[in-house]
Amino acid sequence: MIKPERILNYIVTNFEEIRTIYSLEKEYGYITEEQLIAISLKIDTLLDYSIVEEMINETFKMRDIWYALIEGLLDDYSLDMPEQIAKYHSSLSDLYQKLKSSSIKNESIKYAESLAKEVTKFESQLKRNIRKLIEETRDIKANTNKLNYIEKMKRASSITKVYLEPLNIIMKRDADSMLVIIQKVQEEANLRLYNLDDDNMQRIFTKLHNTFSGVEKEIYNENRLLINEVAPLLERIRMESEILAGMNKFLSNPDSYELPMLSSRTNTVFYSTKAKWDAQDIWDGYYDTLEDVIINDSEDISQQWIYREDKYLKQLIENLPIENFYQWVFATLEQELDIVESKPFLQLSKLVFNKNIEVNYTSQRMDIRLEDLTLDAPVVIIERKKHE
């Protein structure tokens, strides 16, 4: 037998060539003699060291252990989950059926050991692939490959369709899902355990039960990872890409799409405690509008005539007696205002009702011409009030 160190040493020395063999195996599933010759390693040595084996159709195949080693060293796992899982699904259910129907001791041991071995392989394959799937998803998320959004979307949806959905189907509690087979093996191991008094057999079935229950727990854990991490991440990537795709379409053609019409400020004006809002809305609308503001010349308030009873009563009393009250009103206003209009005239005329004067109406009448009106007024004599 060739010393294992020698084989390892050979692999280390010729690692690049071994890697090429691995790549060919990975790509085609086999290696032709021509390809091997081109690699410049002696085919006999490769065969002697059991790195490759010759197939019946004269092609070569890298042996599983080396393939797995190189794959592991290069961390070069491909996402092959659905097919791989399908493969384990059939091998495990096959072995389970055989174990169930076998009553011969040696046969049972053989099936039990194969089951444990197979399920361990399945477990490590599953974990590796899920880790890879998570990595891939994170890569897409961080966009390390600088994919554009269409590529990103395609990649995300292909991962979802090709890997995630089949995996979920396999994992769910169907009559013959992977999980159900794993549980059935545990039941079978349990059943056997209680019906056996052979120590060796007990040990083997305890081990089988423990292995399978461990795998079941792992599956739940991995599935949780998938559900918690990969599924929402992929969903988000897909959604994000859709949003960007939509925005891109909208930007290139903004008037071709129907947009939701939101409600707008209502024009109804009603003053309330919320009027501040309205004011804010209106203010915002004009905030940046630059407009010329025209301010009208306002009238000088000091020129406006104001009726002050005490002032005019005093004037009136000082001038008593007055022969013609309305004439006096007109004259007083004329002194103060250029133009005498009816409004101040009538206001000042109110003095006639003052209780501090004596009013005598005569039968004479006269016209008083105001700016806007001509009044036919009686001639009224005002005298000092006689003290009673």
Next chain:
Amino acid sequence: MSKIDGFNCPPRHYEILKGLLNGRFLTHDEVLYNIVSDNIIFYKEFFEKSYKVDLEKTAEYIYILSEYSNETFSRNFLLLLSVIAWEFNIEGKNLYEEFDKKHTINEIKEKVKNSSYKNSCRNIDIDKIFREARNRNIIKYIEENVSFKFTSAINMFLNTAKHIAEVDINKE
């Protein structure tokens, strides 16, 4: 027709009515959202019968769609948002994370200015549109007119973009 004796409505009805008719979004973190949500049948009918507008409710926000409206805000805001989102994407950033962060108005202006899509926003007054977005409760100022965060109402615009992605204009 039988005589109606009085008008019963949920609390803060006036505030709800005024806000929604003015195009404000009620977001799920607001008390008003809960009031409308608890009385959704009443409010849907109320708005439909009183104003002929549709009250829309999602798990995150409530708003009004009005076929009589002729607002241009949604168009302009979606244009602006699209340009910003596109720029985030170019920078390799996660859209949802970015829409969840605090931003400054100046940073947004800068992004628009440097964007290859800047022409799309040529006629948009960014300050003004953000003020309107604030009045509609789509953004919240952290510092008045300086920095802001989007509210969950932003999702209405993101959903619109998703919908646009699905529409084939050539077929319409």
